[in-house]
Amino acid sequence: MSDALLSVTDLRLGFMAGKRALPAVDGISFAISPGETFALLGESGCGKSATAQGIMRLLPAAGRMLGGRVVMDGQELLGLSEADMRAWRGGRMAMIFQEPATSLNPVLTVGRQIGEVLERHRGLTGAAATERMVELLRLVGIADPERRLTEYPFQLSGGMKQRVMIAIALAGEPELLIADEPTTALDVTVQAQILDLLAKIQVDRGMGMLLITHDLGVVARMAHRIGVMYAGELVEVASRQAFFTAPRHPYTQALFEALPDISRRGLRLNTIPGQVPALAAMPAGCRFADRCPQVMAICREQSPPWREVAGGHAVRCHWQGEAAANGRTGNAVTELDIDPGRAFLEVADLKVHFPIRKGLLQRTVGHVRAVDGVSLAIAASRTLALVGESGCGKTTVGKALLQLIQPSAGSVRLGGNELVGLKGRRLRSARRHMQMVFQDPFASLNPRLRVGEIIAEGMAALGIDTESASHAAAIAALLKQVGLPDEAAGRYPHEFSGGQRQRIAIARALAVQPELLICDEPTSALDVSVQAQILNLLKKLQAELGVAYLFITHNFAVVEYLAHDVAVMYLGRIVERGRAEEILRSPKHPYTQALLSAVPVPRLDHPTAIIRLPGETPSPANPPAGCHFHPRCPMAMDICRQAYPGVTELSPTHRVNCHLAG
C-alpha cells in the first residue's frame, strides 16, 4: 500500500454522550490510490459520514478522534497541528457535501466563495483569481460564468449550486476529493449530470475520490472499489466487479435483496429484521449477528476477523457458505391482470395556478402554473404512480385532490360526487374517503401527541366512533395492521425509528377507512432496508383492504415494484401515461425515456445508454412555448417549438403527448 494516496488505518472516532465517547466508527482501515474511486456504502447512522469528516478533521463539536492513523502522501494527518491541517484542508484534500442548498454561504457571492480558496491555497488575488474562477466555473459546466460570479447562491438552481460546490473543491487543486452523498438531494436527470462531471474531472486530474453514498445505483456507476459499512465497522471490501457479482457478507446480500425491482413484483421484498444496534450497546461479537439469516453460535462471541475471499475481496464474517439461491429471479408471479374496474376517483383537467403579484399595487402579473390541466382516474385496489422531478407539480396535485389547496379549475369526482368547491362539514366528510401519507415521518407527526392520540384525532375529526372502549380496540387493531405493538399507542413519536414512524403515519391515514391513500414520497426519507418494509406493508394493506394508492414519487425502482399504472409529469402536465409495463418497457415520450435511462441501476450491465438532458426544469411561471420539454429534448423538431402536442393513443391505456408519436 505504499503507492496509496490516502491510507486510513484502524480509524476510531466517537461522539460525546455525557462524559463518555460512544464509538461511531470503530477501527476501520482502507486505502485509496491516485485516480481511484473508493465508495463507502452504508445506511444512515453507520458512520460513513463521520469517517469522511474524521479524515478531514472536521468532526462536529461532540465528535472525538479516538485513535488510528490517516496518512496522505506520507504525512500523518491526525498528529498535525490545527494550523498545519488547514493547509491540507481545501488544498490537497477537498470535500463536497450532500445539501448544496445549505452548504453555500447565502450572503456571499459565488465569486467570493471560490475566491477565498484561491487566495488561501494558491495565493491568487485580483484579476488572476477572477480569471481562474471563470475557468473553474466553465470546467464544472456553468454557462455564462462571468455573470454567475457576481450572483448569490439563492439565484442558482440546485444542480448549479452543487456545481459551484465542486468548483470550490477544485479551486485548491486537490489530489483527494471526498464526496459525501453528492447527488442525494438532486433530481435524477441532474444527478446524472453531476455524476458525469465528477467522473470526468477525476479521470482528467487523476484524483483519488472517496465517495460516500447509500445508493447502490450510484456505486455501480462511479466506484472502482467498494467498502460496506455497518454499525461503525467495515464488513466487506471488494472491487466493483466482485461486489456486484459475488457479494459475500450477509448484510451486503440483504441490501441487494431489499431493493425493489420489476423482477420482484408480486413478491414480498426481503427485509432485514430488527434495527442497527445502538452506539451505547454494541454487541461483543459480530454486530450484524442479531439480524443475520446465517447467524451461528460463534458470531455472538467473537467479532469476525478479515478473511480474504479473492484478490482484493475481503469480508468480515464467520460464515463461509454461498448465498442460497434467493428469490432474485424466477418465481415472480405475474399478478392476475384483473380488469381495473370502474374508477372511483376521476380527476379532469385539474389546474392549480398561483398568482404572481408585483409592483406597488400588488397586481397579478402572471401565474405559476403548478398544475396545468391534469386528468387521471384510479380504481379500487389499484396503484397509480405519479412520477416526475422536483417542481413538476406532483405534490400539488396530491394536495389539490384532498382540497388542501383550492384548485383553480377542473373537477375532482369521488364516487361520482364533485369535491371542488365543497366547504365545511361536507368537505370534511368527503375527506374521509381519501387520506395522505407524507414524505418526512420525522416532521409530519405532532411530537407532543401520543401515537394513540394521533390516530384517534383523525377519527374524532371525521366523527367516527367516539365511544371510548371500541375506540381503544380500533386503535390497537390499526397498530397491529401496520405491524406495531399495542403498547405503541401510549408512546410519543420520537421514541420510534423512521420506518416505525412511517407505519404510524399510515395507521393514522387508515384510521378513517379511506378508499384512497395519497402517498407523497413515503419512502424517500428512509433507508433501503426500511423502505422495503414499508413497501411490503403497503402491498399487504392493498391486498387486505382493497385500498387504492396514488403514489407520488421520483423513484422508479419503487414504481416498478408497486405501480399498476404510471403517469409522468413535466412542468404541471402529464406527458405520458399507461400501464406500468407500457411506460417502463416502451416509453414513448423523450422525457420518460431520459428519466428512465438516468436512474442509476444497481447492476453492472446498464442496459441502455444514458440519455443526457441539458439544463434543468424551467420555471412553471414561464413555461417554454410549444411543447414544454422542447428546449431540453434531444429530438425536438420545428413543430415542437410552436404547438403543445395533443394526445396520441398508442393502446387503450397508453397515451402520450408528443409530436414524435403523432
Place this chain on the structure above:
Amino acid sequence: MLAYIVRRLLYAIPILIGVNLITFALFFVVNTPDDMARMQLGVKRVTPEAIEKWKAERGYDKPLFVNADAAGLATVTDTIFFDKSARMFAGQFGRAEDGRDIAREIASRMGPSLAIALPTFVLGLFVAVSMALLLAFFRASAFDFWGVVLCVAMMSISGLFYIIGGQYLISKIWRLVPISGFGDGLEAWRFLILPVLIGVVSGIGSSTRWYRTIFLEEVGKDYVRTARAKGLPETVVFFRHILRNALIPILTGVVVVIPLLFMGSLLTESFFGIPGLGSYTIDAINAQDFAVVRSMVFIGSVLYIVGLILTDISYTLVDPRIRFE
C-alpha cells in the same frame, strides 16, 4: 426595491390614522374631559362651574367629533378631535398646563435625550456583539459557561440597582463625575459618562445572551462546515462567514428601536436629572398634564411605526435574498 419601500410607506398611513384614533379614544372617550377637569382641579375645588371654566380654557368644551352648531367645514374642524388629535399630524400639539408650546418643548428636549440614548445604544450594541462573538468563539468552554452565568446574573439585577449603585460608587465615593445634572455644549460630557455607562452595563446581560444564541445557531450550519473544509482559519470563518449571517437577525432586531431613541429613557433621565423627553413625560404624568402625555404617546407610536418601516428596509440592505426579489 423602490416599489417595495413605497408600498411600506403607504401601509403606514392607515396604521397612523388608526393610532391617532385609538389615542384619541383613550384620552377623551374612556377618560372624558369632565374626568380630566376633576383630577386637575382637585377634589375640594370641584364645582360644575369650575369644570366648565377649566374645559373652556382648554377648548375641551367642544363636541368630540361633530359640531352640529357650526356651519360648513367647521362642523368637523371645530371639534375636540380635530383640534387635539388630527392636528398632531401637522406637529401641532397645543399647549401644556404651564402654557408652554409642547412642540417647541419637545424640540428643545430631544437633544439631551439623544445625547444619552444614542451613545448608549451604539456602545451597547458593539459591546454586546463583541462579547457574544467571544463567547461563541470559545463555545462549550469554561469561559463560555461562566460568561453565560455572568450574563444571567447581570440581567437578573434591576436597572435601578445599577443606577443607584453607580451613582453611589463613582460619584459619591470616588467623586469622578457629577451625580446628576446636565450642561451645555462640551461641558455636557461630564454629565453623560455615568448614565451612558450604566445604560450599557444594565443592557449587556440580556443582549449578549441573545446574540450568543444567534451566533451559535449559525455556527452549526452547513455553510460553516464548508468554510472550514476550505481550510480557512477560524477567525476568518467567524468574521467573514458567521458574523455576516448572524448580523441579519441582530440588525433587523435592533433597527426598530432606533427611532425610539428620540424618546429618551424615563428612568435614566429622571434619576440623572437630564432635561430630556423621558423626564418630560414622567413630569407630565406626575402633574396629570394630559396634553403632554397624549402628545408623547402619539409620537412614540409614530416613531415605532417608522422603526418597523426601517426594519423592512434594512432587511433589503443586509440580505441579498430579499434585495433581489
